[in-house]
Amino acid sequence: MASRQLHTIRALPARAARPASSQALGARPSLQPGLQLCARARCPPRHGPVQLHAFVRHSSTEQGPAQSSSRPTFRQPTPPTIPDILRKGFNFTAIFSAFGRGGFRKAARQNPGEFLFALVILGGISGVVAYTVYLYFNYFNASQFTRFPKPIAKSLRRALYYTNIKPDPKLAQKYYKRALEQCNELGLDPFSDEVLGIRIQTAAWLEGIGNYNGAITVLGGIVNDCLRWVDVMEKSIADGSMPKDGKVPVPKPTPDQQGTTSSDKPSEKPEDEYIPENLWRKRSRLLAKAVGTSVKLGELNADEHVMQSEESQSRLTWAVETALREFKRRSDEGEKEDEGPWMSASEIGGALESLARNYEKRSQFQLAVPLLFHALRLCEDPCHRPVLMNNLAASFAQHPAGVALSMPAAPSGSPEAAIKTPTTREFYLQSALNWATNAYTHAVDVKGEERTSECDEACAVALCNLGDILALVGKPAEARRNYEECVRMSKSLDFPEGVKQAEAGLDRLNKTTKPS
Template structure:
């Protein structure tokens, strides 16, 4: 019974499956047959999908497309002009960037203390000084800057105005007009000294004197008080206090400005010495007088500051923002050493040695426990002056031979001290100046040994000097050592 039912169910399922296959076959055949179209039809043709979806190009895309079209073959058509054009554009951009950098970092800071109209005139003057040297146009621009500064109320002896006048002299010197440059510096120096002396005379004439360089107000004269009704007394304490502070600030400014002006006067004197001794003028006497005047101003100001209790090598009234109003110890020592060098060149060693010793003392006070090559140079300068003094013709004095021996021994100790101090100095403080000075000091030791009748020691020193000179490439020192060795060999 179950077997018969199963056969009937299987037959029925097979019949259904066959009918479904035939239906599916007809459906696929029907859907895949092409549909015939009438030969004549008023219907519009179909439009392809990619045409209906077209979008408009943006401006940037149009520019890029035109750029691509224009750049096709440009390297082949312009193999030389195109690289030159690119290099020119890049070079122009770099030059513009460099000029802007120089303007912001070097040029602009030089004019930020000047009013804008003065700065504009100075830019013109500097252009005709540094870029296109034209003395008449530069001088006219400098005069215009000074005139505008006077109209705007700039202090006539301020750093800015004195700096302009010194720049005029530098421009004239650069143009080869040394005599007019000297005239400008001489006139500037004289006017500034008169103003400084008059100001300090007025400062010292006050009854109250000075305390730390600031004038004290003179006390009011003793007199019987007038009888005034209290209701008639009206005092504005705020206005009085403000006025008093303004007067005090003005007095301090004048004192500080006189210190700065004197510092510039000393620099002018040293520059005058250089110009008088130049090949254009060749007036050694005036050069020496200018250097002596600079040293005398330094020493006079040092004594004045000691008397007033002010720092000898710096300003007691200046601020860090303004810099030191007065010369520091190193600058004073430089002025002394320059005059001493002048005396050595003229073989006036007895005048040079005190100046070298004073300069050395100032440098030691300034540097403390950290010596520099300046000390080495001054130590050797003392030895050089002593050697020169010992080689002068012996005068007819009974005690002269003893004095010469003592001088030679002292010079030997100074030269050896210079070498010892140089050995103590290490890089980066140690520089070429130390190396050259060591060569000269060693050579001086050889000369001193010759004067002491010690040829073997002298020869050893000359060999050491030559070796040191060859090591640093100091040709002059090597030649001097060779000549000395030949001289010893010929004896």
């Protein structure tokens, strides 16, 4: 077995020594006193004051002359320490040099399997790092948490973790409850948007796990608390216990507090001076919150898992009436100072649309039509208008004959109010056909960034509605053409509901149409 050559002091080879006859060329140089060449090659040199430590030890020096010809033994290298391993493992210089000057290509050529495996590992590590950064900025460090004190933010993070990432209903409920308890312990305003937001998120979580009754209970408590505060505020202003302008007086500091702060810089104004929220602004905010929550309650009660239609209609009716009543009050009396804006047109239109859908489920189409008219006038989304037009077409197609149509927003003295619309079945079917055609036209016309998937689905629904209406007016060939076009479009859009409705219409046509 060949041993590794270790570099110590090398003796001159035999051919390097000059013979005696060559002394004529020059005198042989004298050697150092402590170091002389041995006549035999096997004789080891004698060392002087400098001791040379060789890495190879002969067993003859330890075990006597009997084993002088035995194989040399090697000293075991010192095992690397943990810092050495970490230093070599995180040596990025070698990694970066491998990617430069053809090192990348060379590594792929020499070890293709290991190179591919390394790329997979590197890609996985990069994905984990990117996901960690995403979670930090969009989850752990999101504004929805940083607005709360640290104990509450910690509980909310855990609650959402057991809601979205690792669903666990028991732990999620525990941390939602703890977050609300901590809000009370730390003295947060129970009517602030942050605290109400925790309660709304809790209701959304309950709905997500199928606990509809629990979600209804939580949302009902929010509505009752908001309305109770609004009622107390209005009574306090009416009896004079609170100022009519709604400005809450800021308590003045006591003399002790003034004395402690006088030694500081009195000319400087505090950076974050707390100003209480105006009572009228807070009333508008809580009343709007109650209206929106009541709309959600109406939709939950109408869900197939609950089926409380009476409660649903009651909640939606109250929400619409309250929104319109407050809008009228502001129009008649004007806005109070620092009262803030009321619900937007889209929000009021959404409440009207929810109530109209409730009437449609109850087959009260004569009540749904005027609400849909109002919602269409308030709608600002170009892709949602065709949806409302489709709903109008469906309501007109099922409007009962002989019942007068209530035209909305027509002044009593205007010519429009004097016009009496027909109540025949033909009139309602023609109106339905017109609205379905308008829905398709408006959905197709939306272009650019404003166009969303809602426009595409509205096109398919309009074609299906046209097929239904044309079948009712006795035009089966045109109805079939619209149904088939709806099937093709719905399949291209991956819209299974459109395919289902259109195929059902084709089946009805096949049953009612006599074969030629």
